[in-house]
Amino acid sequence: MRKFNKKILLSLLIILLLTLSLSACEHIEINYIEDYIGEEAFIEGQLIVHYIDIGQGDAIFIQERNTDSTYNMLIDAGNNWDGEFLVEYLQNEGVERLDYVIGTHPHADHIGGLDDIIEAFPIGTIIMPRVPANTRTFEEVLEAIANKGLRVTSPKPGMTYSLGEAEFEILAPNSDSYSSLNDYSIVNRLDFGNTSFIFTGDAERASEYEILEVFPEESLRADVLKLGHHGSSSSTTDEFLAVVDPQYAVISCGLDNSYGHPHWEVIEKLEMENIEILRTDEMGSIIITSDGEDLYIEREFEY
Numbered sequence: 001m002r003k004f005n006k007k008i009l010l011s012l013l014i015i016l017l018l019t020l021s022l023s024a025c026e027h028i029e030i031n032y033i034e035d036y037i038g039e040e041a042f043i044e045g046q047l048i049v050h051y052i053d054i055g056q057g058d059a060i061f062i063q064e065r066n067t068d069s070t071y072n073m074l075i076d077a078g079n080n081w082d083g084e085f086l087v088e089y090l091q092n093e094g095v096e097r098l099d100y101v102i103g104t105h106p107h108a109d110h111i112g113g114l115d116d117i118i119e120a121f122p123i124g125t126i127i128m129p130r131v132p133a134n135t136r137t138f139e140e141v142l143e144a145i146a147n148k149g150l151r152v153t154s155p156k157p158g159m160t161y162s163l164g165e166a167e168f169e170i171l172a173p174n175s176d177s178y179s180s181l182n183d184y185s186i187v188n189r190l191d192f193g194n195t196s197f198i199f200t201g202d203a204e205r206a207s208e209y210e211i212l213e214v215f216p217e218e219s220l221r222a223d224v225l226k227l228g229h230h231g232s233s234s235s236t237t238d239e240f241l242a243v244v245d246p247q248y249a250v251i252s253c254g255l256d257n258s259y260g261h262p263h264w265e266v267i268e269k270l271e272m273e274n275i276e277i278l279r280t281d282e283m284g285s286i287i288i289t290s291d292g293e294d295l296y297i298e299r300e301f302e303y
Helices: 004-022 082-092 114-120 136-147 205-214 240-244 264-272
Strands: 026-037 046-051 060-065 070-075 098-102 123-127 162-164 168-170 187-194 195-199 224-226 247-253 274-277 285-288 295-302
Touching: 046 187, 070 082, 070 285, 082 114, 098 114, 098 162, 114 136, 168 205, 240 264, 264 274
Parallel strands: 070 098, 098 123, 195 224, 224 247, 247 274
Antiparallel strands: 026 295, 046 060, 046 285, 060 070, 162 168, 168 187, 187 195, 285 295
């Protein structure tokens, strides 16, 4: 009888603790989606991709963790006013050094906070397209690079870089001249085990068609596609989407933004292809973790 009472008391205590934990977190709902990607995991460690909610702009933080070390990469840094927030965000993730910083193209909503990032952290390699912009924002980034004694690496399609156990390949830009500054965007594909991601900056139709001409289809498949130009109809052509064939489409855009991003044509296209849509304006920051085989997607709703 005494043992029975102990079991009852233990059960009641566990229920009480669970109830208190849930009530303390009821303002946040976290959903996890787990999808089988490959047949066999052969990577020890994990890759974590943060699509950071900064409103109307892009900022993507990628971290590869393995038993030996941690490697960090940042693609774009939002607007000028996002710099301080992003520095704090990375510090909270334990970042002490960025192995790679990519400024996809010199629009203010992509490189605005890069000067703060460059000033705050030791940087390994900075990759930016060879295209100037006559803006103070662009000048501030160049000044920060010069003040740190760093040099800019130009993107060369087909060039590959290691990020720990992960590897990324430059897919674009493939020309020296475009009518739209967006098409100068650096596009890259990141592989980790059996999982893959494509990051597009603001690349539009011209760049997408060039990528399809230059690279074989099998090298363009990806489980996760970050849509070009915040889900604008100027990007994500039928042909490009069909070849990439993603399971998930991530859209980085601001809530009720004045551009109407993402455009309804793109959303309709994704829905018709049964591609799951992940939007920062609806979900906040989206964090996708890969163990080389499975993807784990964390979504946080605060209310």
